[in-house]
Amino acid sequence: MHPLMKTLQQDHYNFLKLLNCVQREVDMLESGQMERPFNVMLVVDALDYLKTYPEQWHHPLEDALVKKLHARADEQAKEVDWLMAEHKSLEAQTKIAQRVYQQIAAGHVVPRERLIEETRGFVHGQLAHIHRENARLYPLLIRLLTDDDMDAVAEAVPEREDGLFGSLQRAQYQHLGAELVHEAAMTQGQRPEKDGGFVKSGL
Numbered sequence: 031m032h033p034l035m036k037t038l039q040q041d042h043y044n045f046l047k048l049l050n051c052v053q054r055e056v057d058m059l060e061s062g063q064m065e066r067p068f069n070v071m072l073v074v075d076a077l078d079y080l081k082t083y084p085e086q087w088h089h090p091l092e093d094a095l096v097k098k099l100h101a102r103a104d105e106q107a108k109e110v111d112w113l114m115a116e117h118k119s120l121e122a123q124t125k126i127a128q129r130v131y132q133q134i135a136a137g138h139v140v141p142r143e144r145l146i147e148e149t150r151g152f153v154h155g156q157l158a159h160i161h162r163e164n165a166r167l168y169p170l171l172i173r174l175l176t177d178d179d180m181d182a183v184a185e186a187v188p189e190r191e192d193g194l195f196g197s198l199q200r201a202q203y204q205h206l207g208a209e210l211v212h213e214a215a216m217t218q219g220q221r222p223e224k225d226g227g228f229v230k231s232g233l
């Protein structure tokens with residue numbers, strides 16, 4: 031598989047781990063069984079990362095690959111165009127969730143229900159998009175694009191440093207990184223699979 035596809039798959043795997051951490055916080059808040067305080071900063075940083083890195087690199091790369099797909103197989107590419115349209119709505123949804131947390135940071139009282147609703151909406155939107163791409167888009171890209179296509183896209187989209195999972199972790203994300211080391215539930219035992227999907231270990 032081309033290294034570009036491997037990186038995209040790894041991105042999805044990383045995003046899932048992060049979303050799982052956020053989900054755990056919201057689950058705890060909703061259950062009302064607060065064995066520890068709600069980790070606001072974890073969610074703030076996760077929102078920042080999932081806004082910055084995908085917007086700067088992951089989404090433009092997928093958009094460029096789908097453009098290449100149109101040149102190779104226009105009809106099949108049309109079937110996944112709607113997935114690329116989701117990028118804008120995901121970015122807008124992330125911004126809305128960020129605003130709620132900015133209000134908290136500014137000392138405003140945000141109803142617990144609203145916090146849960148906006149955070150869940152963000153997590154669900156992201157998860158659904160990733161799963162749809164793993165099932166529909168990535169297998170098409172792997173099957174229909176050539177190495178030359180991938181090389182051309184890799185050159186056209188300037189590489190961005192991954193501030194959380196990359197080698198140069200931004201100071202802002204350091205405690206998030208520590209949290210991810212302990213991340214266990216949803217993505218534990220899962221690994222990127224060669225067809226673009228995910229499998230549970232042992233299967």
Ligand SMILES: [Fe+2]
Nearest residue numbers: 089092117163
């Ligand atoms: Fe995407």
Ligand SMILES: [Fe+2]
Nearest residue numbers: 088092160163
């Ligand atoms: Fe993606």
